[in-house]
Amino acid sequence: MNTRISIVLLLLPLLGFAATGCQAQKYEASFSDLFDTYTTITGYTMSEDEFSDYAAVIYDTMLYYHQLFDIYHEYEGIVNLKTINDNAGGSPIVVSQDLFDFLQWAKEAYSITSGSVNVALGPVLRLWEDCRTKAESASIPDAASLSEALLHTHIDALILDPSTCTVCLSDPEASLDAGALAKGYAVEAAAKRARDAGFTSGVINAGGNVRCIGTPQVRHRNAFSIGIQNPDETAENPLFDTIQVSDLSIVTSGDYQRYFIVDGTRYHHILDPTTAMPADRFRSVTVIHADSKIADMLSTALFILPYEEGLSLANSYEAEVLWIFGDLTWEATEGYKAMSQTLTP
Amino acid sequence: MNNHRKFFKKTDLLLIGGLCVLALILLLVVTLSSPKGTTAQIYLHDVCVMTCDLSEDSIFQIDQAPEVTFQIQDGKIRFLSSDCPDQVCVRTGFISLAGQTAVCLPHRLVVRIISDSPSDLDVII
Numbered sequence: 001m002n003t004r005i006s007i008v009l010l011l012l013p014l015l016g017f018a019a020t021g022c023q024a025q026k027y028e029a030s031f032s033d034l035f036d037t038y039t040t041i042t043g044y045t046m047s048e049d050e051f052s053d054y055a056a057v058i059y060d061t062m063l064y065y066h067q068l069f070d071i072y073h074e075y076e077g078i079v080n081l082k083t084i085n086d087n088a089g090g091s092p093i094v095v096s097q098d099l100f101d102f103l104q105w106a107k108e109a110y111s112i113t114s115g116s117v118n119v120a121l122g123p124v125l126r127l128w129e130d131c132r133t134k135a136e137s138a139s140i141p142d143a144a145s146l147s148e149a150l151l152h153t154h155i156d157a158l159i160l161d162p163s164t165c166t167v168c169l170s171d172p173e174a175s176l177d178a179g180a181l182a183k184g185y186a187v188e189a190a191a192k193r194a195r196d197a198g199f200t201s202g203v204i205n206a207g208g209n210v211r212c213i214g215t216p217q218v219r220h221r222n223a224f225s226i227g228i229q230n231p232d233e234t235a236e237n238p239l240f241d242t243i244q245v246s247d248l249s250i251v252t253s254g255d256y257q258r259y260f261i262v263d264g265t266r267y268h269h270i271l272d273p274t275t276a277m278p279a280d281r282f283r284s285v286t287v288i289h290a291d292s293k294i295a296d297m298l299s300t301a302l303f304i305l306p307y308e309e310g311l312s313l314a315n316s317y318e319a320e321v322l323w324i325f326g327d328l329t330w331e332a333t334e335g336y337k338a339m340s341q342t343l344t345p
Numbered sequence: 346m347n348n349h350r351k352f353f354k355k356t357d358l359l360l361i362g363g364l365c366v367l368a369l370i371l372l373l374v375v376t377l378s379s380p381k382g383t384t385a386q387i388y389l390h391d392v393c394v395m396t397c398d399l400s401e402d403s404i405f406q407i408d409q410a411p412e413v414t415f416q417i418q419d420g421k422i423r424f425l426s427s428d429c430p431d432q433v434c435v436r437t438g439f440i441s442l443a444g445q446t447a448v449c450l451p452h453r454l455v456v457r458i459i460s461d462s463p464s465d466l467d468v469i470i
Binding site: 132205210216228235239256 | 358388390391430431432433436437438440441442444445446448450453455457465466468469470
C-alpha cells in the first residue's frame with residue numbers, strides 16, 4: 001500500500017513534466033516588407049511547424065493585398081491601384097473581385113465617416129509625401145497647390161460597376177490611395193484565413209493595427225494584454241494604459257513618430273480631407289472593434305472628427321474608444337473603461 | 346508488522362525530504378540562470394543580426410548598416426542617429442519594455458525588446 005503511494009509520489013513530478021510538454025508554446029514571426037510597416041505575428045501553438053503554417057497564410061494574404069493596394073509598383077498579371085491611377089480619365093478597366101470589394105468598402109467608408117476617410121485623397125497625399133521625403137529642405141505644400149489638389153479628390157470620380165466588375169476614375173487628375181483603410185482590411189482578411197486554417201490563439205500587429213485571435217493559450221491568462229503607448233515621448237512611463245482583450249481588433253491612430261518639422265511646427269501624416277492639413281484635435285485615438293477593417297476606418301475618422309461627432313459614430317458601430325487630447329487628458333467609452341487596467345474615471 | 350510500517354514511514358519521509366531539496370535546487374538554478382535585466386534584438390531585413398544586453402551603456406554601429414547608430418543607456422536602447430529621410434526610428438526614442446519596437450523602414454532595421462515572461466504585454470501600440 002505504502003509502496004504504491006511512494007511510486008505515485010515519484011510519478012507526480014513526471015506527470016507535471018508531461019503536462020508542460022503538451023501545453024501550447026509561444027512563437028513569433030515578423031516582417032517589414034509589406035504595407036510600409038513592421039508586422040509581428042505571435043501565436044500559441046503545439047509545434048513550431050504548426051505556427052509556421054499559420055504565419056505563412058497570414059504573410060501570403062497580406063502580400064496579396066499589399067500588391068493589390070500598391071500605388072507605386074506594377075506586378076506581373078495583377079491589376080492594382082497603380083493600374084487604376086495610371087488609367088485615370090480613361091475607359092473602365094476590369095479588376096479582380098477582391099479589389100472591387102475593397103473599393104466598394106472604401107466608398108462605403110467615405111459615406112459612413114462623412115468623407116473623413118477618402119480613398120480618392122491621392123493628389124493631396126502626394127503633395128505632402130513629396131515634402132516629407134525631402135529631409136534637408138523641409139517645407140510644407142503651398143496653400144494654392146493644396147486647394148488645386150483638393151479639387152481632384154471627389155469620391156464620385158471613382159465609378160464602380162458591379163455588373164462588369166469594372167472601375168474607372170472619371171477625373172484624369174484623380175488618384176486613389178488605400179492608406180487609411182489598407183492595413184485593417186488586409187489584417188482582417190489574413191486573420192480570417194489563418195483562423196479557417198486552424199489558428200486559434202495569437203495576435204497580428206501590423207504597425208498599430210492589432211488583431212487578436214482567440215485568447216492566449218497559457219495558464220492563468222484569459223485575455224491578451226495590449227499596451228497603449230503614451231503619445232508624450234518625454235513621459236517617464238512609455239505606456240498610457242493597458243487593456244485586456246480577446247478576439248478583438250485594436251487600432252491606434254496617433255500624431256507621434258510619423259511627422260516632420262518645419263519652422264518648429266510638427267506636421268504629421270493624418271490629413272483632414274476638408275482642409276488638406278494634418279488633423280490636430282487629438283494626440284491619439286484608439287478604437288476597439290471585432291472587425292479590424294472597421295476599427296481601422298474608425299480610428300482614422302475619429303482622429304479627424306470632433307469628439308462629439310466621433311462618439312456618436314463609435315456608438316453606432318458599438319466600437320470602444322480612447323481619445324487622448326493635446327494636453328494628455330482623455331475621454332473613453334464605458335466599454336473601453338471596462339477593459340482598461342489603469343484608467344479610472 | 347508494526348516495525349514494518351515504521352520502516353516505510355522513514356523512507357517516505359526521506360523521499361519527500363529529498364524531493365523538496367531537489368525542487369529547491371532546481372528553483373535556484375532556474376532563477377540564477379535566467380538573464381538579469383533586459384535584452385534587445387536587432388533585425389536587418391527580418392533576420393536577427395545582433396542580440397544585446399541592455400545592462401551596459403554603449404554607442405555602436407553594426408557592420409551591415411554603418412550609417413545608423415544605436416545607443417544603450419540605463420537599460421534602454423534607441424536609434425541615436427540615422428541618415429534615413431523620415432527619422433521615424435530616431436523619434437521613437439528609447440525603448441525598454443518587452444514588446445516595444447523601434448523601426449527604421451528605409452534601412453529595414455528593427456530593434457525589439459524581448460522577454461520570455463508570460464506576464465509581459467503581448468503588444469504595445
